[in-house]
Amino acid sequence: MTNDNFAFIGELQSEQKRKSGKQNKYFKSEAKRTLFAADNFYKAVISHFIAGAASGGFLFLTYYIPSLTSMFFSDFLSEKAVNTLSLTLNVILYTVFSAFFFAFFFGAYVLASKMKDEPDKEPGAPRFASLSSMLIPLNSLKNARRTFCLYLILAAELAVSVLPSVFVFSFIKMTELDRISVFFVELTVVLCSAFACVFFIMLFVPMPFVMAENRGAGAAELYKKSASAALCGIWRCYALLFSFLPLILLSILTFGVLFFAYTLPYMTVSCAKVGEYLYYLENPERKKENET
16 A cells, blocks of 8 residues: 555565655654653653663673772782782673663663554454563573574674774774775774674564564564564664664763653654554564464
């Protein structure tokens, strides 16, 4: 079904490209309606605050590891051994921090994917999303295992994306290039790495809908289905991200207050709208099954 402005589920993918700009405006308007419907807004803000606070707790702890290890182990370990132990504990904590960071913010994204602006009030119909939905990635051993595997997949992809920048920054100064050339080479590599990192993150945009419709699937199968759906409109995801740049810059001026109080929840719900669209664009039969 189509109209003059937007493409809907089941339309040929070749027809999507010309309408991506208007579609993103549509998705953002729908996201804003959803965000301010009933009690969705406070749930979206609280879920991101909980995710940030819980993840930040692990990061904050890493600052005290050197002093704590020195306090408890310096009497019977050498300085080198204490430093090695401190480094090992920091690596473990950073790993745990990044894993929980992924799990908690993925949970906030799952919650955003379940938010509706006008839920049906008939008996047995879906209700507004519960705040407990953000615990879905960790609410069972199976889900926790799948979430951890998905985290490993994303971590490996981001590492591959960042490694070229690390390599270039390590060896570019050994060359005889002038400062201006070095600057532009480093800038180009950083931008390419950032583009690649965003690309791999965008492959997870349809993931909540893939998980909801494939409860028995493993992490590899979920990732394959999510990536396949995301690739149908990956440029639409980039366009959506760039459309938030003015709001992100404004959030910086408020020292991050606006970012957590409005921008980040708004971006999350908007991505959820795009993710839902892309998943059902790739799997139109799923949409028909849900409607019957």
